[in-house]
Amino acid sequence: MRYLPKSPSERKQMLDATGAGSIENLFQSIPEKFRLREALPLPGPLSETEIIRYFQARAAENAQGYSSFLGAGVYQHFRSVVTDALVQRGEFLTSYTPYQAEISQGTLTAIFEFQTLVCQLTGQDVANASMYDGSTALTEAVLMAERITGRHRVLIARSVHPEYRQVLHTYAKNLGLAIEEIGYTQSGQMNASEISPEKLADAAAIIVQSPNFFGVLEDVPALGKMAHDSGALLIGCIAEAVSLGIVRPPAEADIVAMEGQSLGLAPSYGGPYVGVVATREKFVRQMPGRLAGETRDAQGRRGFVLTLATREQHIRREKATSNICTNEALCALTATIHLCLLGKEGLREMALQNLAKARFAQAELEKIPGVRRVFSGPSFNEFVLEFPRSVKLINAQLMRDKIIGPLPLGLHYPELTKRAVVCVTELTSREEIERLAAAIKRILETPL
Amino acid sequence: MSLKTTESETPAASGEAREHVSLNEGLIFEKSSPGKRGVELPPLDVPAVDPAAALGKAFARDAIEGFPEVSEIETIRHFTRLSGWNYAIDLGMYPLGSCTMKYNPRVNEHVARLDGLANAHPEQHADLAQGCLRILHDLEKCLLSITGMDAATLQPAAGAQGELAGLLMIRAYLESQGNARKKVLIPDSAHGTNPASVIIAGYEVQNIKSNERGQIDTDHLREFCTGDVAALMLTNPNTLGVFEERIEEIAAILHERGALLYMDGANMNALAGVVRPGDFGVDVMHLNLHKTFSTPHGGGGPGSGPVLVKKFLEPFLPIPVVRHDGKRYGYDPKRPQSIGRVRAYCGNFGVLLRALAYTLAYGPGIRQATEDAVLNANYIRKHLEEYFDLPYELPSLHEVVFSDARQRAHGVNTMDIAKRLIDYGFHPYTTAFPLIVPGALMVEPTESESKEECDRFIEAMQAIAREAEANPELVKTAPHATRVGRLDEVTAARKPILRWKP
Numbered sequence: 018m019r020y021l022p023k024s025p026s027e028r029k030q031m032l033d034a035t036g037a038g039s040i041e042n043l044f045q046s047i048p049e050k051f052r053l054r055e056a057l058p059l060p061g062p063l064s065e066t067e068i069i070r071y072f073q074a075r076a077a078e079n080a081q082g083y084s085s086f087l088g089a090g091v092y093q094h095f096r097s098v099v100t101d102a103l104v105q106r107g108e109f110l111t112s113y114t115p116y117q118a119e120i121s122q123g124t125l126t127a128i129f130e131f132q133t134l135v136c137q138l139t140g141q142d143v144a145n146a147s148m149y150d151g152s153t154a155l156t157e158a159v160l161m162a163e164r165i166t167g168r169h170r171v172l173i174a175r176s177v178h179p180e181y182r183q184v185l186h187t188y189a190k191n192l193g194l195a196i197e198e199i200g201y202t203q204s205g206q207m208n209a210s211e212i213s214p215e216k217l218a219d220a221a222a223i224i225v226q227s228p229n230f231f232g233v234l235e236d237v238p239a240l241g242k243m244a245h246d247s248g249a250l251l252i253g254c255i256a257e258a259v260s261l262g263i264v265r266p267p268a269e270a271d272i273v274a275m276e277g278q279s280l281g282l283a284p285s286y287g288g289p290y291v292g293v294v295a296t297r298e299k300f301v302r303q304m305p306g307r308l309a310g311e312t313r314d315a316q317g318r319r320g321f322v323l324t325l326a327t328r329e330q331h332i333r334r335e336k337a338t339s340n341i342c343t344n345e346a347l348c349a350l351t352a353t354i355h356l357c358l359l360g361k362e363g364l365r366e367m368a369l370q371n372l373a374k375a376r377f378a379q380a381e382l383e384k385i386p387g388v389r390r391v392f393s394g395p396s397f398n399e400f401v402l403e404f405p406r407s408v409k410l411i412n413a414q415l416m417r418d419k420i421i422g423p424l425p426l427g428l429h430y431p432e433l434t435k436r437a438v439v440c441v442t443e444l445t446s447r448e449e450i451e452r453l454a455a456a457i458k459r460i461l462e463t464p465l
Numbered sequence: 466m467s468l469k470t471t472e473s474e475t476p477a478a479s480g481e482a483r484e485h486v487s488l489n490e491g492l493i494f495e496k497s498s499p500g501k502r503g504v505e506l507p508p509l510d511v512p513a514v515d516p517a518a519a520l521g522k523a524f525a526r527d528a529i530e531g532f533p534e535v536s537e538i539e540t541i542r543h544f545t546r547l548s549g550w551n552y553a554i555d556l557g558m559y560p561l562g563s564c565t566m567k568y569n570p571r572v573n574e575h576v577a578r579l580d581g582l583a584n585a586h587p588e589q590h591a592d593l594a595q596g597c598l599r600i601l602h603d604l605e606k607c608l609l610s611i612t613g614m615d616a617a618t619l620q621p622a623a624g625a626q627g628e629l630a631g632l633l634m635i636r637a638y639l640e641s642q643g644n645a646r647k648k649v650l651i652p653d654s655a656h657g658t659n660p661a662s663v664i665i666a667g668y669e670v671q672n673i674k675s676n677e678r679g680q681i682d683t684d685h686l687r688e689f690c691t692g693d694v695a696a697l698m699l700t701n702p703n704t705l706g707v708f709e710e711r712i713e714e715i716a717a718i719l720h721e722r723g724a725l726l727y728m729d730g731a732n733m734n735a736l737a738g739v740v741r742p743g744d745f746g747v748d749v750m751h752l753n754l755h756k757t758f759s760t761p762h763g764g765g766g767p768g769s770g771p772v773l774v775k776k777f778l779e780p781f782l783p784i785p786v787v788r789h790d791g792k793r794y795g796y797d798p799k800r801p802q803s804i805g806r807v808r809a810y811c812g813n814f815g816v817l818l819r820a821l822a823y824t825l826a827y828g829p830g831i832r833q834a835t836e837d838a839v840l841n842a843n844y845i846r847k848h849l850e851e852y853f854d855l856p857y858e859l860p861s862l863h864e865v866v867f868s869d870a871r872q873r874a875h876g877v878n879t880m881d882i883a884k885r886l887i888d889y890g891f892h893p894y895t896t897a898f899p900l901i902v903p904g905a906l907m908v909e910p911t912e913s914e915s916k917e918e919c920d921r922f923i924e925a926m927q928a929i930a931r932e933a934e935a936n937p938e939l940v941k942t943a944p945h946a947t948r949v950g951r952l953d954e955v956t957a958a959r960k961p962i963l964r965w966k967p
Binding site: 018019020021022023027028030031032034035036037040043044045046047048051052053056057058059060061062063065067068069071072073074075076077078079080081083085087089090091093095097099101102103105106107108109110111112113114115117118119120121122123124126127128129130132133134136137138142143144146147149150151152153178180181183184186187188190191192193234238261262263264265266283284285286287288289301307308309310311312313314315316318319320321322324325326327329330331332333334335337339340341342343344345346347348350354356357358359360361362363364365366367368369370372373374376377395397412416421424443446447450 | 492493494499500510512519520524525528530533534537543548551552553554559564566569572575576577579581582584587588589600603607610611625628629633657660662666670710712713736738739741744745753761762763764768783804805806808811812816824828829832834836843847848859862884912913916918919947949952953961962963964
């Protein structure tokens with residue numbers, strides 16, 4: 018087997034050295050009745066050629082060569098080949114968690130840069146080395162708010178990503194944490210008038226996402242004031258990080274939970290992505306996850322180490338701030354390299370292109386009779402449209418034109434049937450947008 | 466460059482090449498200069514929009530202060546230089562006990578990047594994602610076959626999240642039986658994630674002591690396994706690399722009292738193809754695909770922590786659940802007893818597909834990998850037991866745990882030996898874990914090491930054992946051959962500097 022570096026004679030020499038007599042004897046501590054006598058019924062072994070063929074066949078069973086207007090938490094943005102070439106260096110790819118700082122300075126330095134970039138993007142003081150994804154980052158942010166305030170109830174906007182809310186419910190169920198969902202207005206923003214002083218009195222946090230699941234920007238400063246006036250925290254969630262190139266960061270938030278997939282990571286059918294928790298300096302000891310910090314060696318040379326580990330499970334066990342151990346370090350490295358390449362001007366330009374193309378697409382689609390925009394609030398690269406018939410039916414017909422249509426909202430919002438959230442990024446060409454508009458127009462002109 | 470010493474004496478004067486450019490690479494922010502960039506986008510093909518006008522002034526932001534401005538080549542050099550400061554499996558042996566740092570096959574990286582897979586959106590219609598769904602389904606079947614369990618979820622993003630998902634399923638099951646119970650038993654040799662996960666699942670931790678052989682004390686277990694115990698979380702083989710010989714009795718004690726047996730599968734590399742946890746009484750277990758199934762650790766993640774369960778727990782699996790109806794793959798729409806969603810979308814798909822590529826490469830031959838891993842650990846044990854104290858003498862499977870008892874007599878501890886190992890070109894073994902061995906040296910070579918590499922490691926460890934006696938100071942001040950020496954962790958924690966500032 019090509020992955021195993023031993024010849025039969027080497028195996029024999031090594032076995033002889035152990036004195037065990039046989040390989041079977043090495044497993045003598047396992048009760049004999051449980052030891053397998055037959056080979057497992059697994060497919061394979063496959064050569065490299067066969068492995069590639071298997072996965073090429075699977076790739077061909079998926080959509081290929083389609084125009085897609087799906088966003089809703091996962092975004093198709095430009096990714097430089099430079100980023101992937103660097104990420105694939107074995108020194109990054111095949112290294113362990115940087116507990117042994119002297120021989121992990123590459124990873125640690127990059128984490129320190131990642132933490133800095135996230136702080137710059139989000140307007141927060143400190144950021145951790147990564148969480149699993151946006152959904153679990155949000156949940157960890159809520160648990161953190163609970164620890165900080167000592168309160169056990171949160172108010173979350175229904176305009177927060179529905180799957181993020183589901184994850185929060187799964188975690189909260191057994192922790193005595195009450196979750197109250199707050200509706201949205203005609204602008205598509207969180208309905209602040211539903212948040213009464215009574216509701217806020219014992220709330221740990223208000224949770225809002227901006228841009229939200231409808232693509233609408235939320236009034237973060239106003240929500241921040243509301244939360245702070247009653248001793249609650251504001252948690253700002255971000256699922257589309259590219260927006261931060263032109264959209265004001267949630268500076269009033271006390272904790273930011275962000276999904277970093279847009280920053281150079283492939284959609285990859287749902288993961289791996291990179292979550293992140295960022296916060297104010299005073300809350301750093303309540304943070305979950307790993308943190309890299311700057312320090313020096315005995316000669317005064319600058320270096321980086323994992324620090325404040327007394328928050329973490331390998332030291333504190335049941336008293337830790339979180340159970341997270343393995344995080345998404347390589348994805349954080351990908352985002353770091355991607356952001357360095359884009360730089361100050363590139364990120365802004367990318368965000369501006371998203372905005373311009375989304376506005377163009379919105380105008381083109383609104384020209385179709387019966388199609389109208391649903392929410393009046395400001396949006397970035399996603400917007401919700403209402404159609405005169407079922408979005409599922411429209412999407413099924415679009416598939417024939419090799420177009421993946423917008424995400425129907427009815428599944429998560431029963432009151433929003435016939436509505437869908439359209440996503441356009443800098444990678445969507447004008448021609449694709451025009452083709453989508455023409456196809457929808459044609460579909461709607463055809464009687465049911 | 467701030468790598469230079471803060472004192473006036475220059476390291477260059479001592480003959481060390483500290484001025485070398487690749488050793489003195491600064492932070493990316495320190496290389497920044499206005500107007501540079503590493504990416505150019507195609508020209509905009511629709512009318513431009515003024516952000517302040519389009520979003521409203523209150524929502525628009527100006528350029529981000531301090532954000533890097535560097536060219537493509539500078540970015541490449543920066544990260545290439547940084548990469549040189551890392552140790553990696555591609556460079557040599559990584560004997561980290563309990564971490565299973567094995568070879569990460571390159572073909573797995575290639576297939577993860579195929580267009581139809583890497584660019585698949587998790588919300589695309591199942592008809593346009595049949596390839597992804599089949600990959601998930603095929604992997605599920607392989608993992609069930611290897612573990613002897615009945616049903617699986619591939620959702621959890623890492624081992625710790627797998628633990629939580631497994632515990633939530635146990636809770637949901639017990640609740641459906643009328644009583645969720647209160648406590649989960651954790652042996653003192655367990656990984657720290659176990660007790661931390663128990664708390665998030667809403668249970669109390671009851672620690673139980675190992676016996677003098679490093680195994681579960683079954684009398685002790687009987688005593689603690691009262692009616693309010695939901696489960697025992699057991700790592701098997703345990704963190705000493707030893708199989709729980711009385712596993713059948715352990716499972717029976719739990720089951721008699723209505724409690725479940727959870728197995729932390731972190732050490733599955735000792736068992737794959739040889740024995741199946743489903744056969745020895747395990748009700749729930751998780752796997753770490755970034756350990757046993759070779760997906761790259763990437764400096765700390767991403768991982769993946771599938772959970773495998775017995776039939777009676779199947780209704781409680783987190784959503785979504787992939788099903789095949791004989792013709793087509795899709796998601797099971799009705800899961801009324803599910804614990805819910807533990808992560809957005811369908812797990813770390815890119816990690817899952819790499820694990821499938823690994824499993825397909827071996828097929829039934831996965832047993833050979835297990836045998837080689839166990840052979841390597843025993844070979845190393847044999848050659849080092851004269852030099853290092855072996856606190857528990859039971860037979861080792863995939864890893865062996867020594868202690869620094871002999872070296873401590875010379876003032877040298879496990880961390881010193883680990884740091885000295887760096888000078889010999891190896892990554893340290895796991896230090897100071899498991900907690901039941903004071904001054905532990907936990908060595909897991911994996912199957913990826915040749916006889917030659919094992920011999921080199923043995924020679925290095927023997928040499929350090931001799932140094933600890935003859936020249937303890939040399940060991941205590943190691944490493945000597947790295948870019949930076951031992952770093953001041955105390956100051957780092959007391960006065961945290963967690964980001965660059967201009």
